[in-house]
Amino acid sequence: MKMLMNVPESVVGDALRGMAAAHPDLVVDVEGRVVVRRDAPVAGKVALVSGGGSGHEPLHGGFVGPGMLDAACPGEVFTSPVPDQMVRAAAAVDSGQGVLFLVKNYTGDVLNFQMAAELAEDEGVQVASVLVNDDVAVVDSTFTAGRRGTGATLFVEKLAGAAAEEGQPLDRVEALARQVVENSRSFGVALSACTTPSKGTPSFDLPAGELEFGVGIHGEPGRERRPMMTSREIADASVGAILDDWQPRGPVLALVNGMGATPLLELYGFNAEVQRVLAERGVPVARTLVGNYVTSLDMAGCSVTLCQADEETLRLWDAPVQTPGLRWGR
């Protein structure tokens, strides 16, 4: 597999150097693997720190900036960051109002963030953590590591980020983040496997004419393999899987997300089908975001995330955000 890189070992560092060059309003610690908004620590503001394996860009580094995250900690490709990174990030952005860790539910992320929280507290930083676990594809959660954190991470980071920017205190921002997680569900499919730089070949074998149904964002195979479906059928099945699990009360925010290698042309077409199913199922859509936001390297495919939205949610969603990955308002 051809890849735009120098050597596999330097992929993450090279990307961070490139981010630093492209985004002067970020401070990028390439060596320490931390991306911070330049004006941090922001006086009187709760700081939001997230992180996870690389390969999901723009998540998380691309969501650092006013209105969203204060810092992000990128790990190696598909490998959670180490506690030292989060401790470093927390110390860099804490204004004294406390730090909220936003953690996707993967064993590695959970363990490393847990160790980091204890370390940061030893250093006098007040830390709260919220776990994102929105992926309904993981059904038998008693015998697995639990539902994975996927697309809802974007909603949590945006909405909690807006609340923090408004000056809400740590317990309120934490409660809001938790509520967003509870009110969000996702489902994804893959049309092709992804290729990690260190391995250089596709992470699993997906024959032409088949798709992975209920896929995660690390190249792990999905819930089951099905014969290839049309965009219309995928929308029916994906939204159906979400609504079988949970019925939103009232309008939703919808994220129609690309896995990295699916063109916007296809994603918009898929969004039309998603909106159709939601209309048929009586779910009003208040806001829609279409694009590659929570990706899985070069995997082709898509995911749908729905987040139940009340008036406060919409106000926070519409609030200004200035990050490399999301930018509106003001």
Added chain:
Amino acid sequence: MGRAGADARATVGALTCQDRLFARESTAPLPVPSPHPYLSSPQFVPYPYPYAYRRSQEQHVTETALDAALFIRWMQAAAALVDREAERLTELDSPIGDADHGSNLQRGFTSVAKALESEPPAAPGAVLTTAGRQLISTVGGASGPLYGTLLRRAGKALGDAPGVTAEELQAALRGGVDAVAQLGGSAVGDKTMLDALAPAVEALGTSFADAAEAAEKGAVDTTPLQARKGRASYLGERSIGHQDPGATSSALLFAALAEVTA
């Protein structure tokens, strides 16, 4: 949520994020993580392991004290084995994980070997805690905290004695394995590192070679199991038929121990 250290917070108030990022060094000791919520769930199957601990006067391991130099050689041998087997570990991690177990552990053990070379600890316990700390800081993923906790917990149990017996090492490692089970909320049979670690630690009661053999067998025996923890668990039944990469790397640790004590 701790509010301790409010004073420390006040003193850093004037620094920018840039000052803070590039002008500080953390010397804080690593805390022992709190137990995983799975522990209090009805699904948790607690110890004892199904592997009974057998010990008799006849089958007793050597009484010779193992010193820090031997522990350093152990970690170096482990680093060399991980280096040699990295590709295979990544290959095993590919169908049921995300194809990086080899490269992650390689990075971790390389830094362990480097740290032990630049400042060789004087006690076996310190060798293990140093190695554990390095793994936590460099590996990432679940393996970093899990391997790190295994070695740190064992190292702490050995304290600062300049020499330890095989029996003391066994007890210390047993504590480490318990800590891994707690942290990961897993038990033997879940298709994880524990499937190699637990039988190996029990077999340490007879000999280092037996421990290495038990670990290797435990790793191979994960093949027909269905994963219940970690990323492979998402595959459900599709995880059956693949040898667990974590159990495989755990066996390398005991292979290295057998190598340096042979």
